[in-house]
Amino acid sequence: MPSYRSATQQLQRRLGARVVRTDPAACFAASFDSSKISFLPVAVIKPRRVADIGVMLGLAHRHRVPVTVRGRGTTLMGSAAPVRGGWVLDMLALNRIRLDPEAGLAHVQAGATVGAIQRAAAAQGWFYPPDPSSKEYCTIGGNIACNAGGMHGGKYGVTRDYVLALSGFLASGEYVEWGTATKKFAAGFNLRDLWIGSEGMLGIVTGAVLKLIPQPAARWTLLTSFRDEAAALRAALALFRQRVQPAICEFLDRESVTCAERATQTSVFPGQAGRPVILLELAGSVAEVREQQAVVLAWAREQATAHRATRSRVEAEQLWAVRRQCSGAMFELGDAKLNEDIVVPMSQYLKFIRYLTGLKRRSGLPIPTFGHLADGNLHVNILYHRADRAETRRAEAALTELMHTVVRLGGAISGEHGIGLAKTPFLRVQHRPAQIKAMRAVKDALDPRGILNPGKMFAPVRIWKYPRITLHLPWDHK
Numbered sequence: 001m002p003s004y005r006s007a008t009q010q011l012q013r014r015l016g017a018r019v020v021r022t023d024p025a026a027c028f029a030a031s032f033d034s035s036k037i038s039f040l041p042v043a044v045i046k047p048r049r050v051a052d053i054g055v056m057l058g059l060a061h062r063h064r065v066p067v068t069v070r071g072r073g074t075t076l077m078g079s080a081a082p083v084r085g086g087w088v089l090d091m092l093a094l095n096r097i098r099l100d101p102e103a104g105l106a107h108v109q110a111g112a113t114v115g116a117i118q119r120a121a122a123a124q125g126w127f128y129p130p131d132p133s134s135k136e137y138c139t140i141g142g143n144i145a146c147n148a149g150g151m152h153g154g155k156y157g158v159t160r161d162y163v164l165a166l167s168g169f170l171a172s173g174e175y176v177e178w179g180t181a182t183k184k185f186a187a188g189f190n191l192r193d194l195w196i197g198s199e200g201m202l203g204i205v206t207g208a209v210l211k212l213i214p215q216p217a218a219r220w221t222l223l224t225s226f227r228d229e230a231a232a233l234r235a236a237l238a239l240f241r242q243r244v245q246p247a248i249c250e251f252l253d254r255e256s257v258t259c260a261e262r263a264t265q266t267s268v269f270p271g272q273a274g275r276p277v278i279l280l281e282l283a284g285s286v287a288e289v290r291e292q293q294a295v296v297l298a299w300a301r302e303q304a305t306a307h308r309a310t311r312s313r314v315e316a317e318q319l320w321a322v323r324r325q326c327s328g329a330m331f332e333l334g335d336a337k338l339n340e341d342i343v344v345p346m347s348q349y350l351k352f353i354r355y356l357t358g359l360k361r362r363s364g365l366p367i368p369t370f371g372h373l374a375d376g377n378l379h380v381n382i383l384y385h386r387a388d389r390a391e392t393r394r395a396e397a398a399l400t401e402l403m404h405t406v407v408r409l410g411g412a413i414s415g416e417h418g419i420g421l422a423k424t425p426f427l428r429v430q431h432r433p434a435q436i437k438a439m440r441a442v443k444d445a446l447d448p449r450g451i452l453n454p455g456k457m458f459a460p461v462r463i464w465k466y467p468r469i470t471l472h473l474p475w476d477h478k
Contacts, residue, residue, distance in 0.1 A: 004086060007063035008043045011087075014059070015052055020045055030088040033073035033080035035422060041068070041082040046090045050109075050206050053089065057204065058173030060087060066454050067171075069200040071111060071139030076339055077420025079146065079199045083455035091141050094206060099124055105164070105181055106210040110141025114148075117210070126212035129156035132416070133324045141205050146418035147197035151248045151323075154374020155283075156213075158416065160196045165209040168195075171447040181209045194442065199418050200453040202446045216247070216283035220293055221316035223279050224304040225272040229253050229357075232276045233349040235303035236373045240346070242299065244292050246374055247283035252276060255333070255368035256326045263329030264322050272306050278373065279319055326370055327379065333366040334383035334391075338399050343412040344376045355405055356380070363398040365391065377415035403429050419457045427457060 012020040021027070021044045032038040042065075047053050060067050066086030073080050082088050095111035101124045108117055114128075115136040121128045131150035132138055138148070144166070149158035165179030178192035179185050195203055226232035232251060239246075252260070253276045257268050269277060282289045282296065300307035310316040330337060344352045360367045363382075371378035380402060384395040403413050403426045413423055413430050428436065440458055443450075 002085075004042045004063065004065045007059055007065050008087070011043070011045070011056060011059050014055055015045070015047075018046075019048060019052060027088075030070060030073075030090060031082065033070065033075045033078060035076055035078040035081060035420070037078045037081045037421060039082050039085060041085055041088045044088045044090055046093055048093060050094065053204055053206060054169055054173045054175055056087065056089065056173075057169050057171060060451050061172045061449060064449050064451060067204075067451050068453050069141070069145070069204055071142040072113070072134075072137045074134040074138040075142060075146065075418070075420060077146075077414075077417050077422040079418055079420035079453070079456065080142075081421060083421065086451075089204065091139065091206075095139075099126070099212075100181070101126070103181070104212045104214075106212055107181070107207070108140050108210060109207050110139060110144075110168075110205050112140050114138055114140055114143060121212050122215060125215050127215045128162065128210060128212055130159050130162065133327065140208060140210075144196055144205050144208060145199050146416065149372070149375070149377060149416040151250060151320075151372055153372055153377060153416075154249060155245050155247045160193060162211045163192065163196055163208055164211050166192050166195055166205055167207040168203050168205040170203055171449065171452050176203070179209070183211065197418065199420060199456060201443060201456060202452065204452070216285075216289075218282075218284065218286045218289040219247070219313070219316070220282045220289050221279070221310040221319065222281075222296060222300060222307060223269060223277060223310070223319060224300050224307045225269045225275045225277050226303070227275065227305055229276050229353050230350060231303075232278055233353055233373070235299070236278060237346065237349060238303060239296070239299050240374075242295055244282075244295055244299075246280040246296075248279070248281040249372065249374040250279045250323055250370065251373045251378075252279070252323065252326060252370045253368060255366055256330070256370040259329040259332060259368060260322050260326040262332060263325055266318075266322065268319075268322055269306065269308070275305065278304075279323055281316070323370075326368075327381070330366075330368050330381050330383060333368070334385050336384050336386040336392075336395075338382040338384075338395055339417075340380045340382070340399065340402060340413075341371075341415045341417040342378055342380055342402070342406045343415040344378060344406060345410050346376055348409040348411070349373075349376075352378075352405075352409060359398055359401065363394045365394055365398060367398070375415070376411070400426075421456060424457055424459070 026044045030044045031040045066084040068082040069089045070080040091111040094109040096109045097120045098107040118128050129152040132148045143159045167177045366383045369380045382395050384391040413426050
C-alpha cells in the first residue's frame, strides 16, 4: 500500500502537527470502530475549524489519499475503519450546537453528540426524537452517515426525517450546502438526501440544520409479558390494528430478557421470568395519551399474561436502561456476536419468528432477538465462541441464511446500522445489478478518484469477523 508520506508532510506544514497527528497512539486509536476491525492509518486529522477540512481534502484529492471520517466510532459495521489506510478525519472537536427557538431548528456541527442535542432542545421545550442506544456517545455526523433511527422510529421517524440542510465538502475540497434553514426547499436536485445514509462515501458532512418538534406534554410507559414470542408479536399486531401508535414499542425475546436480567441483577418482570416482553410508551398531549392509555390497558388485559404500568419517569427510565443494556449483556452466551439490524414487514412477523425458531434449532446457537416492533427493525444477534471453528462456521451459515430469508420476505438487510464492511457481502442479496450499477455511478460522479471511505459497500473484503463468506481485499486480486 502507498505510504502517502509526502502528502502527509505537506498537510502538516499547512495545518500544523497538532492538527495532523502521526504518532502511533493517535493512529492506533483511529484504526478501528465498534466493529473492532483494525486498519492502521498514516495520519489522524483533528480539525480546529471547518476550513481545515477543505485544505485536507484538496491535498487528498490531488494525491489520491484515502480519507475515512469518524466521530466516536460507535458504528458496528466497520464503516469508520480505514480499510485503505490513508488519513482519518476526526470530527469530535467540531461540536457546536445553536438553537433557533422561534423556528424550532437546531444548527449543529457534525461532532455534536445526539444526547447533547436532545438536552439542548429539551431545555427550550423542543424535542429531537431519533435516539439510538449509543446517543450519549454517537455523533450527529455519524447518525446522518447511516441514517440512524432508534426506539422512536415507528412514530417519529429516523434521522432523514429531521435533516433540513447539510453543509460540507465534496471529495475535491469544494465547500457545498444542500438545502437551507427553512422547512420548504424545492430548488434543484435533492442531494441532501443522497448524502444521508451514504456512510461518508459521497462527501464530508460538517454541519446540519435539524428540525425539532414540541416536547410531548405527557408520557406513559407499560411493560407487558407474553407466553411466547409468537403470542407477543400477534398481540403487537392486534394493538396496531386499533390505530394505536406508541412512541416506542420494544420487543425482547426470552433470551434477551434473561441476559438483561443477569447483567443488571434486576428482574424485568417479577414473577414472569423467562418470558418475552413488550415495553411500550405513549407520548403526546395529555388528552391523546389518556385516550390511548385506556385502549392499551384493555389490550394488555386481553392479550398479555401480565402487565405493569410505571408510576414515575424514574421508574420508566429504569426499564429503558435495562432495554438499552440487553445487547451488551448477551456476551455471556458467547465471546463473539453477529449483530444484525434487519427489517421485516409487519405482515411477515409471524412467519419470521417461526423461521428464527427453526434457525436456532438448526444452528445450535443462541440467537437472542430484540427490536422496534412499530417499524419492523429487529436486532438479531448470533452468538458464538470465536475459538470454536465449528461454531464459527455455523454462525456464518446462519448469517447468510438469515440475510437471504429477510430479503425473500420483502425486508431489508439493514435498518439503521448501514452496510460498512460487515454487510458488504450481502449488498448484492438486497439489490439487483442495475441498482448497484446506478449507485456506483453516483459514487464515481461525486468522488471520481475514489478517496472517500474507500473499500466499503461495493468492494467485498476479507475481514476476520466473517472469514469464510467474504472475499479478498481488492488490491490482493490476482
